[in-house]
Amino acid sequence: MPEPALLEQKKSLRRTVRAAAADFYPRHGAASSREIFTRLISLPEYQACRTLFCFVGTGHETDTFLLLRHALQHGRRVAVPLCTGPGRMEARLIPNLDALSARGAYGIPEPAPDAPRLALQEIDFAVVPCLCCDRKGHRLGHGGGYYDRCLEHALFPWTVVCPEALLVPAVPVEPWDVTAPIVVTDQGVYRT
Ligand SMILES: Nc1nc2c(c(=O)[nH]1)N(C=O)[C@@H](CNc1ccc(C(=O)N[C@@H](CCC(=O)O)C(=O)O)cc1)CN2
């Protein structure tokens, strides 16, 4: 059962961070995303990975097209989220960026519903979005629980990405919230 106080804290933090993000991304999003990209491709977990699962960043998120393109050009298998129901998503393989020309749930570019499914056991490394997070790897998402469900049993390393300007001292943590082992910002890499 959700604890009412924590739920309220998350709601209120989402409101504050959405406003901060709306201010941040139009002005600094492109530069921030490039810095985050540079740090991501330097991670040993990325360099070693053969199969990458990475979100497709939209407007007020880190732009991940740089990473998706890099991974495809360097021979990695690349999968992105496809929302399949409330709070549920699957990793689906894409052969190139043209496979992301359709808009899916919430206006996010998604592969076609018949794109091949990637079993979670086959993921070597994943890159995950957030509205904001803290340096301990606690992330706040949009509240759908998509990543908490998906990463609940993850045995692979994964990182959340967040501009340093949107980091918060502490994200309220509920029992089902997963903790990112790595936080990559535009200014550094934090291992939790
Ligand atoms: N790029 C990206 N892909 C993702 C996620 C994400 O956060 N970012 N998700 C992570 O869970 C899942 C989709 N979940 C989402 C749940 C709610 C909203 C949402 O409410 N967005 C807007 C409203 C969009 C609209 O105007 O309709 C909002 O925040 O106000 C977005 C994504 C899977 N794919």
Ligand SMILES: Nc1ncnc2c1ncn2[C@@H]1O[C@H](COP(=O)(O)OP(=O)(O)OP(=O)(O)O)[C@@H](O)[C@H]1O
């Ligand atoms: N592993 C899980 N199993 C069942 N329900 C879950 C699980 N994880 C989260 N939920 C449900 O999902 C809802 C949203 O959770 P939360 O607010 O933590 O989402 P979020 O992390 O902000 O969003 P997202 O993961 O989509 O970015 C909660 O009401 C919770 O009950």
